[in-house]
Amino acid sequence: MKRHQDILERLQEEKYVEVSYLCKSLNVSAVTIRKDLKILEEKGLLFRTHGGASLDNPYINDRPVNEKEKISVSQKNEIAEAAAQLILENDSIMIASGTTVQALARCIRPKGKLTVITSSLNVTLELIKFKEVEVLQLGGYVRHSSSSVVGNYAAYILDNISCSKLFLSVDGIDLEYGLSTTHLEEAQLNKRMLSAAQKIILLVDSSKFGKKSFAKICDLEQIDEIITDKGISLSLIEKLEEKGITVTVMNKG
Template sequence: MKRHKDILERLAKEKHLEVLELCEILDVSAVTIRKDLKFLEQKGLLYRTHGGASLENPYINERTVLDKEKISVEEKNGIAQLAASKIVENDTIMIASGTTVQALSKFIKPKNKLTVITSSLNVVLNLINDKNIEILQLGGYIRHSSASVIGNYAEYILKNVSCSKLFLGVDGIDLDYGLSTTNLEEAELNKKMLSAAQKVIILADSSKFGKKSFARICNLSQVNEIITDKGISSSVRKKLEEKDIKVTIVN
């Protein structure tokens, strides 16, 4: 059927499509589109998501930081480099765990003092030789898969600190479910980080949109800005901006 072909061709370009968007493009009802998506999912050609469809499984399984480092490397480095430009003189920032925020630490070259609060061991290793950077390493149990700390000790420290910006990496960004990650304890730590930051900046390549994982971090109302690559669909970008979230795209 031509309509099925059109859906799959558009999905290959956009990565994620909304039902209402397809209704407008193809000039058919939502009932018809949902039937089309159900049929195509049964054929193994796409995954249905809440209110739309994706070419990739929207549910994320945990992978190690070494595995994640090999995925979307160019996009992550572009996002990280742009994020580094957001850091100002004598700033105090927080960097969470994850490969994209870990990449950020490679591009941080302050001319004056910078204070960095982080849960990531790899971020510390990237910054430790720069004498202009004062590092507060959060303590606690080590998650081997992410090379980062979790637990009550780290959460306790965050009750007593504040920062201008939190650079947060996530496993999934869903318009309804919000931000999510694969580990419940990491999600709890991320929530405490949100409370300690004046501004929340999400670093996420476009593959993260339309996906959700086991542990929910927060809804999108707590996000100020998302830095991503040009693979983000125009419809998702528009909906994020309607929620007063600044979407910055790396060229």
């Protein structure tokens, strides 16, 4: 069927499409589109998600950080370079765990004194070489897969500090479900980080959109800015901006 072919072609271009977008572009009802998506999923051609469809399985499994580092490398580096420009002289920031924020740590060139609070051991190792950077390494149990800490010790420290910005990276972003990660304790720690920062900046490559995992971090409305790559669709940018989020798209990668 031509409509099925059109849906698959749009998916190839966008990687993730919403039912509302398909209804408008193909001029058919939501009921029709959902039936089409069900048929195509049964054929193994796509994965249905809440309100849309994806070429990739939207449910994410935990993978070691050394594997994640090899995915979307150029996109992550560009996103990291843009994020580094947001760090001000004598700033106080928080950096969560993940390969994109680890790339941010590699891009930081301190202007004056910089205070960094982080749960990531890899971020600490990147920044410890700068005498201008004061690193507060959160303590707790170390996750082998992410080289980051979780637990009550880290949460206690976060309850007693405040910073200007949190640079956060996640495993999945879904318009309805929000931000999520594969590890429940990490999601809980990320929630505490949100409360300790004045501005929340999400650093994610476009492959994370339309995906989710079982451990929810927060709703999208809690995010102030997203920095991503040009793989994100225009319709998704519009929906994010409708939620009050500033979206910065890197043109290369």
